[in-house]
Amino acid sequence: MAPAPALSVSAVTPELTDAAIRMLRLLDSPEDAKVLAPLIEREILFRLLQGEQGAKVREIAMADSRLQRVSRAIGWLKTNYRETLRVDDLAETAGMSASAFHSHFKSITAMSPLQYQKQLRLQEARRLMLLGMRDAASASYDVGYSSPSQFSREYRRLFGLPPSQDIERLRDLPQSLVAA
Template sequence: MSIETLAYEIGRIAQTDGDHPTGIPQLTLHQRSARTEPMHCIYGLGLGITAQGGKQVTLGDQVIAYGPGQSLLTTVDLPVVSHVTQGNLAQPFLGMMLRLDGNALVQLATEMDLPPLSREPVTRAMSLRPLEAPLLDALTRLVQLLSEPQLIASIAPLIQREIMVRLLSGPHGPYLRQLAAAGSPSHQLAQAMAWLKQNFSREVLVNELASRVHMSPSTFRQHFRNLTGMSPVQYQRQLRLQEARQLMLNQALDASTTAARVGYESASQFSRDYSRLFGAPPQRDIRRMQRLSLVEVAASEA
């Protein structure tokens, strides 16, 4: 299989601009016929592939540009800024995102004969690596399976298992094994991030959070920043603000109500933080987002 074959298979299904859910719940396909504005979003445990065009993802102070022939693995929930950098009507951006099952990865890691983990410090929770031929082949077969919906329930889990085995044994493997190894810093931090995601509206006390994962506060802060590119407080703030943006877009809530809903005691502080992250006050930003959505809908219907 070649990357051009994968691009063809994605384009055959994702024929209009947008994000396309598929009959495989963990798999989404993506097309964009032009460069896009930087978008704040959460990347969870999963594998992103650009089959045609180019994309850029910013995590903290780290900027990752990737295109055909590369794969981007994310091991924990991360607030990032993402945008398409290459794509046009003749050759649109084509990509795919495959969410991974953390429990299945842990089980597979225990079953496989894998080399021991190194004692190197925790690295970032994103890994950009060349897309090896066997992994590309498995990903292409997974997309092709969408043309046989009656076989998805039986075959998709087998291909997804193969993909996870190849990820664990390939260049991305050390990142995933750090996540899977109980007691490793990455595993402990993933637990802390899961708690923050479920309790983002509560006041975060770093000392208590460090205690939850059996780390000293200083070690916790250091490892957290190494992994995510931001402090625990900055991480929680981004979770709050991204949830606030979705609430205002989807439920038409006003800024004051939204601020209280996501845990802010001060509406003015909420507005300042929101403007700092998204580049405009809440109401102006939401109007801009609504205009962009209308443009995307019009483009997909054209």
């Protein structure tokens, strides 16, 4: 059986909408908020748990759920994206078999662990180049690539342009668009 998708959308019930509006109204009444906000927060959680996404909300809250275990592996990847990736080691970090880990990881992130690591590397290299801290070859080595040509191919595949052209294009954009 394939794991359920990590994200899904459901209609908001009138009861949940009402609780959310009452919570927002408390922004104008700090004294009332001290007493009522915890009660409304509890009601919102109750409504979420009773709704269509209740199972997903419960899974998020569980300390050792698949989602939490994959989240640990994602945290490791974010810290160690430069390292050579062994899916077996990452699965062990998550406390799962390699096949179960791969399946759950993909259902949560919509990509394989290797694709996720690649995207982390490319995003960091792009940031380094955009800040003027590195040229493409240096950035590629800094983020864990051993081949600048492989880096350039993967960069172009993700961002649509070779590194130097993409960075030039980004620098020419108004700052308000780059920050968005």
